[in-house]
Amino acid sequence: MHYVSAEGLTKSYGVNPLFSNISFHINEGDKVALIARNGVGKSTLLRILAGQETADEGKLWVHKDVTIALFEQDPRFDENKTVLENIFHLNHPVILAIRQYEAAVESEDGIQIADAITRMDDLGAWDFEAKVKQILGKLNIHHLQNPVSELSGGQRKRVALAKTLIDIGFEHKHTLLMMDEPTNHLDVEMIEWLEHYLNAENVTLLLVTHDRYFLDAVSDEIWELEREDLYVYKGDYENYxxxxxxxxxxxxxxxxxxxxxxxxxxxxxxxxxxxxxxxxxxxxxxxxxxxxxxKQKIEDAQLQLQVKMSRLGGKVIEMKRVYKSFGELAILKGFDYTFSKGERIGVIGKNGVGKSTFLNILQQIESADSGKINIGDTVIFGNFSQQGLVIKEDLRVIEYVKTFAESFPLAKGGSMSAAQFLELFLFSPDKQYTYLSSLSGGERKRLQLLTVLFRNPNFLVLDEPTNDLDLPTLAVLERFLSEYQGCVMIVSHDRYFMDRLVDHLFVFEGNGEVRDFPGNYTQYRLWLKEQEELAAKEAESKATTPAAQSQIASTSPKKKMGFKEKKEFELLEKEMPLLEEEKHALTNQMSSAKLPFEELQKISNRMIEINRLLEEKEMRWLELSELQ
Structure with a gap:
């Protein structure tokens, strides 16, 4: 089925053309990755296809049966509503039933849960509710009754992603899913789950991403916007x-x-x-x-910069018995490490385990609860934080850079002007006179990186440096870091970026435990898989001991508890205590000698009904507990 056709699309902002006279087609099942430098129109093209913007020239045709779903970098919500209301916003009986059920479960009200389960049964909504549970669980979305206005940036992105996936999974058979940097603010496990989910759902996809492993996993065609034109490449990133x-x-x-x-x-x-x-x-x-x-110019920017790095002495950093926690959340428990010259360390772990806190403690931006951190006299940190550019006033790009220094010293002598340095980071002379407020997210990240390097640090601390950077800039950054002589510590969910640059990993495993793994991210994942296989074999060998075999022989094969049975089991555990309480209250009433005969008869009939219900529910509870 033919989804979208574009012919001769042109779009400019002022005198700056983004793309000119481009044409393309999208058919059902296509999986396309769109790449380009920041500021040349990737997000704009997606918004034009979604009908949020219009092209200056050209024709756009979308099949009448096709729905276009756009996941944006800056998601929009109804700030006055809860997470639950924003995610389940469609006015459809199944969606409303799932929303009612999720609210009842969170409130732990037995009567509401029973009503919600009845409605789910009537609508046959359990299969879709299981998919919803999977999405919310994998994206770590809880506390659905919280206002969306209280969410952090990362939480907002995950809620928006859940909302998009639930919408396309439910509402329309023919959907073109367009995603603008969906992996930002997701940890590695979430990214890998999203890869599998998109492949399993077999969606038609147009994707903007800087994550090259993700790109290869979910797309089979690459489009590149360059010099106002669109180039098409079949195959993976290496082929491109x-x-x-x-x-x-x-x-x-x-x-x-x-x-x-x-x-x-x-x-x-x-x-x-x-x-x-x-x-x-x-x-x-x-x-x-x-x-x-x-007079055409082909710009294939290659950053070749010999940094006059500040000298790094023999002593770098020593961390001895460092402890840090926030209430019951332990970040570090007696962490010990001595850093050496030229080390390249990756820091990985789930969101919320304290990676950014660790970087701040290392640089003494935050204090540890106890322990010693000795920093060498010659160490100069270059801190690329998730906070982004700190701007007190809206300056032009060149003016902002000159607030740090007029020129940049080179390793082989001489220096480079601020304007020349900006050009190396893909800021054209015209762009250098743009105001900071007009820069795209990726351009602001690139400028932030430039200002960090402009200070000649010898210990780079990079906290999610790849977020919002385009692939050409990432290639520039990787090339620079691979030749950098100082120490580098990187927190990143970009597996390709980590694999190319780090020698070993600090793996934050939770509860204050940090593993020093000798290898890159891919090697760590292979090691984890080996450990899981070994654990499975050990469990299997224990199960085949004579004692275990006789136990297995004496018991019949058990059916596994399904999703619906789990819900029924949870409901029984809530209903049975309520019936016991009612039975106890009725027993107390019957002991009163002042009750009229009619009232006594009613209570007696209800007691018989309660005993019958309890017997049925207890038997069912025992059956289900066997499955569990």
């Missing part, structure tokens, strides 16, 4: 890099040829008289076409 290099080489050869022709034609133009014949007029028109081709 090879094909793009071949294209640039071919384009450069074509430009070189045009330049040779241009020199000859320019000489002819200078020699010709002002009066033109028809023949020479045709050649003159051709000259301007050749001139345009000859």
């Amino acid at each position: 890099m090879e094909k793009k290099a071949a294209r640039l080489e071919s384009e450069q050869a074509s430009i070189d040829k045009a330049r040779n022709e241009y020199r000859k034609e320019l000489e002819w133009m200078r020699k010709q008289p002002k009066a033109r014949t028809t023949k020479s007029k045709s050649r003159q028109d051709n000259f301007y076409e050749v001139e345009a081709r000859a």
Whole structure:
């Protein structure tokens, strides 16, 4: 089925064209990754397809049966409503039933739960509710009655992602899912789950991402916006890099040829008289076409910067018996480590285990509860924090950089001006005079990185440096860091980025435990898989001992408790105590000699009913507990 067609789309902001005369088609089942530098129109193109913006020129056709779902970098919510109300916002009986059920479970009201279960049964909503539970659980979304206005940035992204996945899973058969940087603020386990989920759901996808492993896992085609044009590459990221290099080489050869022709034609133009014949007029028109081709520039920015890094002495940092906790949440329990020159350490772990706190303690931005942190006299930190740029006033980019220094010293002597340094970080001369408030999220991240390096640090601390950075800038950053001579500590959920740059990992396992793993992220995941397989084999071997075998032989095979049975079991555990309480209250009433006969008869009948219900529910509870 044909989903979307675009022909000759053009969009500009002011005098700056984003893309010009681009055409493409999206069919059912296509999985496309869209890449480009920040600020050249990726998000704008997605908003045009979603109908939130209009193109300046061109035609856009969307099939009448296709719904377009857009997951944006900055999600929008009804701030006056709860997380539950924002996620289950569709006005449909099944969605409303699931919303009622989730609210009842969270309130732990037995009567409400019973009503909600009855309604779920009537609508046959359990299969979809199981999918909803999976999404909410995997994205670590709890406390559904909290106002959405109280959520942190990362929580808002996860709630928005859950809302999008639930919408596309329920409402429409034919949906084009467009996702703008969906992996930002997700930990690695969440990202890997999202990969499997998108592949299992078999959605039609248009994706903007900087995560190259995620890109390869969920897409089979890459579109690149570059120099106002759209280039299409079939295959994975590695194939894209090879094909793009071949294209640039071919384009450069074509430009070189045009330049040779241009020199000859320019000489002819200078020699010709002002009066033109028809023949020479045709050649003159051709000259301007050749001139345009000859003056093309292919920008394939490569950052080659020899930093005059501040000298790093023999003593770097020693951490001895460091403890840190927030209430009952332990971050560090007696952490010991001595850092060496040139170390490259990755820091990984689930969200909320204290990775950013650890970086702050290391730099003495936050204090530890106890222990010693000795920092060498020569250590100069370069802190790239998640907080982003700290801006007191809205300056132009070049003015902002000059507040740190007018020039940047180089390792081989000499220096580089602030303007030249900005160009190395892909800020064109025009862009250098843009106000900070007008920069995109990725451009602000790039400028933040530049200002960190401008101070010549010898110990770089990078907390999620890849969020909002485009793939060309990431390649620039990776190349720079691979040649950097100082110490580097990186917190990142970008597995590709970590694999390329780190030598070993600090794995925050929770409860203050930190494992020092000798290898990169992929090696760590392979090791984890091996450990899980070993644990499974040990459990299997224990189960095959003579004692275990005789126990297995004496018991019949058990059916596993399903989702609906689990819900029934939970409800029984709530209902039975309520019936016992009612039975006790009625027994007390019956002991009163003052009750009239009619009232006594009613209580007696109710007691018989309660005893019958208790017997049935207890038997069912025993059956279900066997399955458990």
